[in-house]
Every structure is written in C-alpha cells, then in structure tokens.
Amino acid sequence: MKLYNTLSRTKEEFVPIEPGKVRMYSCGPTVYNFFHIGNARPFIVFDTLRRYLEYRGYSVKFVQNFTDIDDRMIQFSRNEGLTLKEFADRYIAEYWKDAEGLGIHPATVHPRATESIPEIIALIETLVAKGHAYEIDGDVYFSTRSFDGYGKLSHYNLEELESGARIDVDERKRDAVDFALWKAQKPDEPAWDSPWGMGRPGWHIECSAMANQHLGETIDIHSGGLDLIFPHHENEIAQSEAASGEPFARYWLHNGFININNEKMSKSLNNFFTVRDIVQKYDYEVIRFFMLSAHYRSPINFSDDLLEAARNGLDRLYECRDNLRFLLEKAVDIPETLSETGLEANSAAVLENTVSFASDTTNIVETSDFSVYRERFIAVMDDDVNTADGVAVLFDLVRDINTRIAESRKQASTESGTVSPKVLKKALEILMELSSVLGLLAREGDALAVEVEALITQRQTARKEKNWAESDRIRDKLKEMGIELQDTPQGVKWSAGPAK
C-alpha cells in the first residue's frame, strides 16, 4: 500500500514499524461547538483509512484526542456559565452524535488534554532538562532553534518564518520563532499545578504528550488537516523528537480543504456550516459519501447542488442493496426441490407470488464471480486511499448486478432462467463488504415496515380483483407516508425515499 507522506512529498510504500500492527494518531476537535464540515473531512477520511487498514488485516491502534482546554474553551464556557468540564462534556457528547451519524468508528482511545496533564508536565520537564525549553515568569517556551530538524515537515526554514512573521512577538521570548509549552495562569482561568506554578498546557504539547502516552515514541501514521502542517505538526515533531531522540511519526497524512460555494470557509465570511446544520436537509451518510467521492488530498467545494447530486448517487447504491435483499427474500419462499431442479419453475402457482429461480447448473451467470471487484477495489485503495476510485468500483459492481438481473428476467419468459439465490447472495455480500470499508450503506429501515407491508398486501388483493380505484388509493396513501412502490415481476418492492 502506498501513502502520500508530507515529509517526503511523495507516495511511499507503507511499512509499519511492527508487522501487522499500525499505530496512528489524528488530531481531534477542540470541543467548543458542534463540529463543522471542515472538521468532518479528516474524521471521515482517516476513519476510512483506519477501516481499510483493518480490512487488510492490520491490527490498528488509533488515537484521536479531544482538546478541552484552550482560549476558546475558557471564553465560551465562561459565557455559558459552565465549568470547563461541563462545557467540554456537552460538546463531546455532541461530537459522538455527529460522529456516529457519519459512520465514524470510535478511535481506540479518545484522550482528553485535561486528563493527561501529568504526562504533559513530564514531557515539558524533559525538554527543559535537555535544554530545549526555558521558563519565564511561569510560562515555558520551546527553544525552536535548539532542534535541528525544525521545518522538515512544512519545508519552511527559520529565516523565512522570522521575516514573514505577521504577529506581534512576545518580547519575553528569546526568539520570535519560539512557542509556548505552558502558559501561566491568568486571573480566573482554570489551572493546574506545575513546577512552574499554576498554569495550563499550550496547544501543541498536548498531542505530543498523548501520542507518546498511548502509542509510544514513534508512531506509524499521524494525520490531520492541511493547515495543521504548520505550525502544529511541525511543533509536535520538534517537541517529541527533542525529548525522545527518536522519530515521532513515519507517515504524515494531510487532507485538503473544503470551500463553500467556491469561497474559503471562514468565520469572518460567516460561511461555515456545522454538520448539524447540513443534516437538517441531507442525511449524514450523504455527507460521508460526498467526502469520499473525491480524493482526500484534493480541495473540494461544498454546495447544495453538489450534495443533491451526492444524494442521488448514494440512492443508486442503496437501490441495489435493497433490490438484492428483496429478491433474496422472495427466493427463500421457493421450495428447496424447485430451486434444486428448476423443473417446476413454470408452475403458475409458484410464479404467482415468488421469483422463479433456475438451478445453479443451468444458468450461465452462475459461473460468474464478483471477486474481480474486490481486487480492483483493493488496487485503487492501496494507491493512497483513492476512495473516488473505490466508489467507482462500487458503481461498476452495481451495474453488473443490475444487468445480470435484468437480462435474466428477459430470459425468464422463455427459459425460466433467473439469477440464482446463490449468486444474489454473493452479489449482496461483496456489495456490503466493499461498502462497509468505506462506511457506506449502513442505513437501515425502521419500524414503519410492518404497517407498510400490511397496506401493500391490501393493495395486492385489490389489484388481483382489478379494483384499480382502491389499489391507487392505497398507493397514494403510502406516498403520503413517504413510501414509494414499485410493481415488479417478483412482486411489490417499496422504499422509504428519497430520504434526505
């Protein structure tokens, strides 16, 4: 498998430190609000990477933190009259709702910064002891120039950074490029005791400390958004490697940004959407599908039209799954002897309510194998997690399945040949196998089903009696309930759609 490594700016063959095992860390959200779609992209794509690695047989230990202490956390919790913990708890709970909806599996560990204060302090102490950090008035700064490799991830050099600095430099720092590891307490701020007095950790140090705490000194994959390359990830490398003397992470993966209606998403333009906003109109899975239909490193645009197109595309996938399930359900009704011999397939009594299925040996499509799609899927996903191609493989599979079913129906009138349950089952299995790697087709129906089935039975009775008025009345009624019917040769198929 190849992964694009920001360190080398090339695709590299992925080789984990320990065969069969992958340790990965991804920067999680600062929990001061619902997360927005820009946050959602790394969550979704790196969840997909994690799923894929597991699919390929790796045992993955995945750590994603919650940043629950920073300026915004302090300010917003205060505005709400909540303690820092109460405030964090609230938005972590909201995170889980959205994450679950988006099909993001929980990481192996979700550490909170405030629960790793001892580890953070220990790491800072090590850096001070090794001469990579210094204390001034209760603040502790990292001495950037003391770390030789600084800039190797972002490919910036210190001179450029210094000349390009656009912010006011804290005069107390020895060097403009130094950054805070520990911040002394200001009045009324939450604080923890430390060798430098009461204070709180800086942002960058928490990830170094938690990654080390849960994954060890060197991890396989570290990921996050493009904008984290500098300074966040660059600083993480400096802190971790200055302390341990070992490489921090071997593969650095960064996802591209999301634009809104072709404009940069930003607070100042007031054009950012939370996931919670979007799901008012589109299902969670539409968002996931949309994100995965482009390569994770490409910038993507976000708009209503694009989401609508994604919804329609995803529906096609669901249609195939539901159709296969429907046909399989009908197939179960066939007496075993019939499907064994295929001889009585023309029996009117059987055709009445069930699908006719020929024996496995009499059908040409029987010999076909869907494993070619699995091979193609793996080949494209092995190439830097090309989910856009992965989705394309899914659609090719769907067309293949649909075509076989359609053609066998045509044959059915003359030769009673239709796709056998065995093939349908195989098709459904491969469809679900590949979809689940992408975290798609996870949606299931609800309790509405019983009521709907009853109405459909009533309508079928009316149709049998050629009571079209009654039949249409029931169909309209179902339509009002959001249920659409399809009269197929195998019976009535229904779907609760188009959803969102």
Added chain:
RNA sequence: GGUGCCAUAGCCAAGUGGUAAGGCCAGGGUCUGCAAAACCCUCAUCCCCCAGUUCAAAUCUGGGUGGCACCUCCA
C-alpha cells in the same frame, strides 16, 4: 516576499507515458392495469494555451495564462 497545490464533458470527479473510469444532469428504451420508481443504453476524436522530448503525452520538460492554499487560532 517565501512555500506548495490545482486547471479533464453542462456539473462533480478519477486517471500521471500506451491511446479518456465513475457519479449527477440530459436524451432514448425496457418493465407496467395505469403510474411511479427502478433498470439498460447513449452522452469528451479529446484533457487551459504554446513549444519540446518520445514510436507514443491529459500524463514528462520548458514557458505562458488562470484559480487556490499555507506562512496567524483554524480541519
């Protein structure tokens, strides 16, 4: 100023040396009591422009044009 990225059909989007995937939209057809939905088929002689390398380029090289991002808390 520094560092990168991108430019493929009406829209979205893969493909990075061997003769243009996939999705949406649109058009045609099949199925059906009617219908809806669904399904199938069709839909880029060509990949921003110019020059070059090559038997062969959307893909490599040089130049140009246009768009974007990071360098500042931000996924």
